Amino acid sequence: MRNILHIIRKEFLQLRQDKKMFGISFIAPVLQLIILGYAATFDVSNIPTVVCDFDNSPSSRELLRSFTSTGYFTIVEYFDKTSDIDNQLDDGHASIAIIIPRGFEKKIGAGQSAPLQIIADGTETSTAGIGLSYASIIVSQFSQNILLESLIKRGSVTMPARVSAEFRVWYNPELKSRNFMVPGVLGLLLMVMTMLLTSLAIVKEKELGTLEQLVVTPIKPYQLIIGKLAPFFIIGVIDVILVVFFASLVFSLPVKGGALLLLFLSLIFLMTTLGLGLFISTISRTQQQAMMTAIFFFMLPMMFFGGFVFPIENMPTIIQYVSYVIPLRYYFIIVRGLFLKGVGLDILWPQALALFIFGSVILSMSVLRFQKRLE
Amino acid sequence: MKLWKGHKEQLDGKAPMDNDCAVVAEELTKKFGKFIAVDHVSFKVKRGEIFGFLGPNGAGKSTTIRMLCGLFSPTEGSAHVGGFDVATQPDEIKSRIGYMSQKFSLYEDLTVEQNINFYGGIYGLEGARLEERKHWVIEMAGLAGKESMLAHTLSGGWRQRLALGCSILHEPPILFLDEPTGGVDPVSRRKFWDLIYDLSHRGVTIFVTTHYMDEAEHCHTIGLIYTGKLIALGSPTELKHSLDRYSVFEVQCSNTVDAMELLRGQAWAAETSIFGSAFHISTLNVSDAEKKIQGILTNEKIAVSRIEKIIPSLEDVFIQRIAEEDARKNGARN
Known part of the structure; x- marks a missing residue:
């Protein structure tokens, strides 16, 4: 337990030392939320x-x-x-x-x-x-x-009969795309922050040779893994809180379904992103490789096929099937459901379950692979 | 009952080995697929001695040291470090050894003190003991006043000494150094070896790999590894005397390259190699070698300014051994 704390403390010391990284972890999420909230809009006017x-x-x-x-x-x-x-x-x-x-x-x-x-x-x-x-x-x-x-x-006495439809838009009455985007940004941010930063932090130790040094110390592999993942888990939680706070403050978009439930389901989502980050670190030798792998093989496909930009229903059937293996898909449904519809776990449990299964499988497979690499 | 007894013996006796040895390797072998990185290597390192492990790049030095540190498990054979089996008790070994690699594994974005605190913490040091050891490392490395400098701002020699300090914070009885002086200036290298001697005097066993010949002379025992095989083992003096049946000459002449070429063709010439502006030639079973060399070179109009019989250097020994090993291999192939 002590060893884990030593690693976590070291990780935060390094993060504090690296001003850019510190900014990326805590300021970028808020900036990105605001920028995407205002700029990323499909609304057409003027x-x-x-x-x-x-x-x-x-x-x-x-x-x-x-x-x-x-x-x-x-x-x-x-x-x-x-x-x-x-x-x-x-x-x-x-x-x-x-x-x-x-x-x-x-x-x-x-x-x-x-x-x-x-x-x-x-x-x-x-x-x-x-x-x-x-x-x-x-x-x-x-x-x-x-x-x-x-x-x-012409003096027609009666008006001809007309069919009139009364339209009501639920959950997002003004059809603002911002209301669709802002919750999505949360999923995107969590993915970038945790997956990318985790893989970079581990590969950095590989590059420097400190990982080898740690393996010769009495640290157990599980302590090393927990110690390396925990800081980014904590950053993820802080980012969720920041986004929820600013979404309601700046965009008057409160979590109708309950902020605590959102936080809890976000923790499950973090299992998948941390697991993928760990996995990327096992297949990359340098930080550049890790960055490229994370962006091109994981983040972009997840973003496009997960339903951040384009509705999944509009995709070709085969791609719709592909989207089922993308954890972000389920998280988007959860986040939008909680922010806009105000539904609860009684509706969202299939997504929560899917995320939990993905998270457990990805995380345990990555841990095994990482342990094997250490030996 | 029998089973229990066997178990107990294993715990108490640890391993069938003599207590004066800190490291024992028996037929130690590591294969990566078909490639044999370390090929049935056996040696013993006595407590408190400096054991130099020499060899060209890719000879198997680092693979051996990694097996001894518990990073790799051996494919065949066995090794014991501090009485523990590397294959089955790596955790016991890890808390009793220090390890430092050529890369000086420090956290460059942490300060000197933060690095010491972290590694100290990992090795379970805390409170007064951590402070005492921290003070010792800072003194030893000459880093007083630099505690809050970031590690990457230190120059090579300081970083190397800090890395050494971090790897011996927990006062391990056995220290493994994998090419610790690569890329460090000569003055820092000298200082580093003074530290190694000091540790050895305090009873620490030191296992060091290097390819610097002058460093090899500092070791109590040397093992030479070449293409995975241990081809020489002994103290520097013993190794030099192992060439007694050869006579080694240093020749200074006007055309070194042609002269070496000419002499290599002689049946009695065992090995030639360049040393600075001169070259060394070892001869076997020949009388009046000096005169013969002089004659051959003068015939070809090469002016000889000096021929001197010398005591062979370690480098002569290694070149001779490597040539013998190559000849043996070629012979086996043909």
């Missing part, structure tokens, strides 16, 4: 839009007004040549162009269908997609209004 209104009639102006009044589109410039529009899209000043041909109002008045053109810059797929779907809603709303007006004008 799409820069250019307009070519050849009709310039009350109807065309009313249509354009309905575009700008939603807040999704901001008209940056008006042109009277379509070639100018090409230039604007080419150099990226605008993402959407609206072209209203001459005779737009006349055709409406005559009861004909009045075409108009909307061009989107497809290089940014999400902005273009979301922009176009907003635009089609606006246009169909507009034409519905025309229909209604003309019916009323």
Whole structure:
């Protein structure tokens, strides 16, 4: 027990000595949370839009007004040549162009269908997609209004029957992607902090030769492993607390399902990341190798396939199966469930169980491998 | 009943060995796959002596020292350190030995004092005893006033002495040093050997690997290992006398390379090697060797400025032994 404490104390002394590492462990999580919370957003608003209104009639102006009044589109410039529009899209000043041909109002008045053109810059797929779907809603709303007006004008006695759907969004009523991102950042941070730092700390001792020195001392391998993992376990716990605190302080995003439950389930998740960190240290000889292995073979795939950026349901079926072996997947479900839905262990137990099984298997296999390497 | 008795004997008697020996290796062998790193090596190290383990790089020095420290278990044969079997009692051995490798395994981002505290703690020292040992190490290494310096800011000699200090904080009776003086300046090397002598006088057994010949002369006993085999074992004097049947000459002449080439062709010439600006030649079963050498070289218009019969150096012995071993191997192959 004493030996374990000696190693833990040494580990923190080294961490304190290394100002950069200290910053990475405690300040970076908060910064990253805030930056990702603000910047990593899929919400589309104020799409820069250019307009070519050849009709310039009350109807065309009313249509354009309905575009700008939603807040999704901001008209940056008006042109009277379509070639100018090409230039604007080419150099990226605008993402959407609206072209209203001459005779737009006349055709409406005559009861004909009045075409108009909307061009989107497809290089940014999400902005273009979301922009176009907003635009089609606006246009169909507009034409519905025309229909209604003309019916009323003709003196139709009754309004035609309409189907109306009432939409309610649960758990994230404003559909803010920040509310989706911030809990995800927690999983990402824990993975980076514990997996990467653990593997680096062990490989560093290998590189320096101190690991060999320790093996010749009376320290038992299990003491060495616990001593090396415990500090990063502690850092992980502190990071969870920091993120929970700042999420509720800065983004008004409290853990509805209970902060203690989140902490407890995070401890289970840490078993998998610490285990992987230990595993990486057994297959790497230098710190660079450990860093590259951790980033390219573990962190990036886990990030993409675990559902941090792209919803797992949208992935090809085979990749969806792959995602089942990614511990981060379960942790994301847990974190989002606790932060947004406020559900409890009665709902989240399958994920908790999966994490526990993954954690036990990964950790014990890594420990065995590490012990074997020591000999 | 019988079983119990056998067990007891094992505990008390520890191993069938004489008590004057700190390290005993018997037919010690380590294979990595098909590669034989250490090939049936046997030797004894007496208590309190300095045992020098010499050999070229890759000869099996470090593998042997690692088996003795309990880092590797032997493939065949056995070794006992302080009476304990390296294969079955590595934990007992680890608390009774000190180990220092060429890499000077210190935590570079910790201070001198933090390093001592950490290693002291690992070896179970605390309180007054830790303070006393810390003071001793700092004095010994000449690090007074530098306690709060980071280890990586120390220069080579200091780091080496600090590493030595950290590995003997717990006053182990046996100390293993794996090429401890690599990359250290000559003055620091000299100081380091003074410390080794001092420890030896206090009764510490020292097992040291090196490839410096001058360091070999400092040892009480030397073992020479070559391609995994122990090919010479004895005190420096004994080893030099083992070449008595050869006569060794130092020759200084105008064209060393050609001269060595010419003489190597003679049946009575056993081995030639360059020493500074001259070369050494060992001869076997020949009378008037000096005259013969002089004659051959003068015939080829090589001006000889000096031929002198010398007492062979350790290096002569090793070169001779390695040549014999190579010849034996080639003979076995053909």
